Amino acid sequence: MEPTEVDPAARDDEAAFESALRPKRLADFHGQTRVQDQLGLVLDAARHRGSSPDHVLLSGPPGLGKTTLAMIIAAEMGAGLRITSGPAITHAGDLAAILSGLDEGEVLFIDEIHRLARPAEEMLYLAMEDFRVDVVVGKGPGATAIPIELPRFTLVGATTRAGLLPGPLRDRFGFTAQLDFYAAEDLTRIVETSADTLGIDVHRDAAREIAGRSRGTPRIANRLLRRVRDYAQVGGHGIVHTPQAKAALELYEVDEIGLDRLDRGVLQAVCGLFSGGPVGLSTLALSVGEEMETVSEVAEPFLIREGLLMRTPRGRVATAAGFRHLGMEPPAGGQTALFDDAQ
Numbered sequence: 001m002e003p004t005e006v007d008p009a010a011r012d013d014e015a016a017f018e019s020a021l022r023p024k025r026l027a028d029f030h031g032q033t034r035v036q037d038q039l040g041l042v043l044d045a046a047r048h049r050g051s052s053p054d055h056v057l058l059s060g061p062p063g064l065g066k067t068t069l070a071m072i073i074a075a076e077m078g079a080g081l082r083i084t085s086g087p088a089i090t091h092a093g094d095l096a097a098i099l100s101g102l103d104e105g106e107v108l109f110i111d112e113i114h115r116l117a118r119p120a121e122e123m124l125y126l127a128m129e130d131f132r133v134d135v136v137v138g139k140g141p142g143a144t145a146i147p148i149e150l151p152r153f154t155l156v157g158a159t160t161r162a163g164l165l166p167g168p169l170r171d172r173f174g175f176t177a178q179l180d181f182y183a184a185e186d187l188t189r190i191v192e193t194s195a196d197t198l199g200i201d202v203h204r205d206a207a208r209e210i211a212g213r214s215r216g217t218p219r220i221a222n223r224l225l226r227r228v229r230d231y232a233q234v235g236g237h238g239i240v241h242t243p244q245a246k247a248a249l250e251l252y253e254v255d256e257i258g259l260d261r262l263d264r265g266v267l268q269a270v271c272g273l274f275s276g277g278p279v280g281l282s283t284l285a286l287s288v289g290e291e292m293e294t295v296s297e298v299a300e301p302f303l304i305r306e307g308l309l310m311r312t313p314r315g316r317v318a319t320a321a322g323f324r325h326l327g328m329e330p331p332a333g334g335q336t337a338l339f340d341d342a343q
Contacts, residue, residue: 021194021222022068024075030193031186031218032065035177039069042175043076052105053077054174055128055155057113059162061301063219064179066158070109073156080106086115095120096133096148104151113157114164121169128155128172181216181305184208190218191225195240200229206245213249215258215302227252257306257325262290264326266299267308270318271328278315 023029026040046053058066074081080103089095127133131150188211195202214221231248232240253261269287270277285292303309308322323330
């Protein structure tokens, strides 16, 4: 059977939707009020001085708006934007080529900056402080360092794991922002704004339903909105009310607190197959047919944040709340009860 070829026009439409859903100005960025106020002050001060703003570090879980904020910084300053990522810069020469090609006042966005190669990271120290890079020509005793002056630029670094950033790099950022998960009301506003952009008529209660299942993350909220849109379009509904939103999300196996098929599979395995635990990660991954990294990096963080699962030295343990979410009674006097009593 021949594989189905993806229509390039459809792919372009999806990319256009993604771009359209991003706010273009800081005033349109919903949620993260504390970061919004702090960053606004940094940008206003830079405009008053007539200079580039300090380097900015954005940290937090995926999907909270780090890339969007980098785009907003460039737009607010009326500057160009270059986008790259830490894993894409494998040698110091790669970084030198990017830096030497920047224009005055331009914003350089490096996603996953904690994954920069060590030589590139050390080159970045000098570039951030002195706006200069030293390019080494030759090898051995005859090697010569040629200094290259750089235009003043603003580096915006994004990381999902701030603890992996070396201290010397972290200290060179003039402003550091920690993005938190969004409140339900902020996500509801985001869903309503995105619905207007996509031309979807969504009732407020339906928007609230989508927001409540979005795990505090705008990226997930927008993705679920688009799936609800698909359901409404196929079903011929003019306005998306709560019943249609619930039916669509149940079809895509997203429950009332945002657990998807993998999350529920992990929780059911711990509660059902292993009587609440403790169970080791490798055994748990085999029981749900996934890689260990997928279970530990994708499913577990949200289950732990919701208080449904715990990591212990002996393995993963389901809490009483985890059992009750699945409609099961926690075992009396078992390992789960001990951990809940300790909490």
